Amino acid sequence: MTARLIDGKAFAADLRARVKAEVAAMRAKGITPGLAVVLVGEDPASQVYVRSKGRMTREVGMNSFEHRLPAETPQADLLTLIGRLNADPAVNGILVQLPLPGHMDQSAILDAVDPAKDVDGFHVLNVGRLAAGQKAMVPCTPLGCLMLLRDQLGDLAGRNALVIGRSNIVGKPMAQLLLRDNATVTVAHSRTANLPDLCRRADIVVAAVGHARFVKGDWIKPGATVIDVGINRTDDRLVGDVDSDAARQVAGAITPVPGGVGPMTIACLLANTLTAAARANGLPDPEGLTP
Numbered sequence: 001m002t003a004r005l006i007d008g009k010a011f012a013a014d015l016r017a018r019v020k021a022e023v024a025a026m027r028a029k030g031i032t033p034g035l036a037v038v039l040v041g042e043d044p045a046s047q048v049y050v051r052s053k054g055r056m057t058r059e060v061g062m063n064s065f066e067h068r069l070p071a072e073t074p075q076a077d078l079l080t081l082i083g084r085l086n087a088d089p090a091v092n093g094i095l096v097q098l099p100l101p102g103h104m105d106q107s108a109i110l111d112a113v114d115p116a117k118d119v120d121g122f123h124v125l126n127v128g129r130l131a132a133g134q135k136a137m138v139p140c141t142p143l144g145c146l147m148l149l150r151d152q153l154g155d156l157a158g159r160n161a162l163v164i165g166r167s168n169i170v171g172k173p174m175a176q177l178l179l180r181d182n183a184t185v186t187v188a189h190s191r192t193a194n195l196p197d198l199c200r201r202a203d204i205v206v207a208a209v210g211h212a213r214f215v216k217g218d219w220i221k222p223g224a225t226v227i228d229v230g231i232n233r234t235d236d237r238l239v240g241d242v243d244s245d246a247a248r249q250v251a252g253a254i255t256p257v258p259g260g261v262g263p264m265t266i267a268c269l270l271a272n273t274l275t276a277a278a279r280a281n282g283l284p285d286p287e288g289l290t291p
């Protein structure tokens, strides 16, 4: 079997076009959604992502506010900036690019963002709401994975899903979203025993471990759907967390790296900003953009 490639780049372009149409409708009502992105330091990958976020925000017709701070910025100054953005009615979404410099307390920073403007879904209130099955802002990467999975498989109810990785950004919220869709969810991590065997039972595998080619081809159940969240730079190439060449011989469908999950992250950020702007203005949630 040769797996179908899941074209996240095309799906993300389509999602951005839907957001753009909704933004135009909102602007006709006199509302222009605004997204503020804060970058602290000069991490090269973060600089690329922040630049892309600004460009795509403008492309869909939203206002983009970029704040670049030196790596040695005191935490108190960043908190002051977040306070200003929280109070600014032109700003509907706030994102603090991760990773932050080592001297900052990441939880204190993320929890300083107004939960209603928390388009990353990292504020502890949104984490709790998602876990409780309530209306929440949902982290962008897992939301993008969920959209791709629903598009591929339709109803996820009763499917065996294995999430490899338990980060707050991807693994944990991904598991919550799959549970919400009635999948049977297992979360694996570095201390999990018999991971290859667990994986061979999974209809859905979401790999988010941060190790290049960690998931081997012979771990994959024939016909399974594989979502590769990893972005690892090796030998001047980007590779995922799945040994893609081998997995493609077994899986039913798989996301490529690059061009799979990555582009969905920014498209979902724009979708979340639109949702935040709608909620801030007492409008219904735009259709199909929230889980």
Ligand SMILES: Nc1nc2c(c(=O)[nH]1)N[C@@H](CN(C=O)c1ccc(C(=O)N[C@@H](CCC(=O)O)C(=O)O)cc1)CN2
Pocket (backbone or CB within 6 Å): 049, 095, 096, 097, 098, 099, 120, 140, 141, 231, 238, 257, 258, 259, 260, 261, 262, 263, 264, 265, 266
């Ligand atoms: N505050 C946040 N920080 C970070 C997040 C996040 O969701 N919120 N996620 C990642 C980085 N990220 C967005 O910020 C991101 C990662 C990858 C891509 C992407 O399009 N990847 C491309 C490859 C791009 C390349 O050449 O490097 C792909 O996979 O096709 C977009 C956004 C960490 N920080």
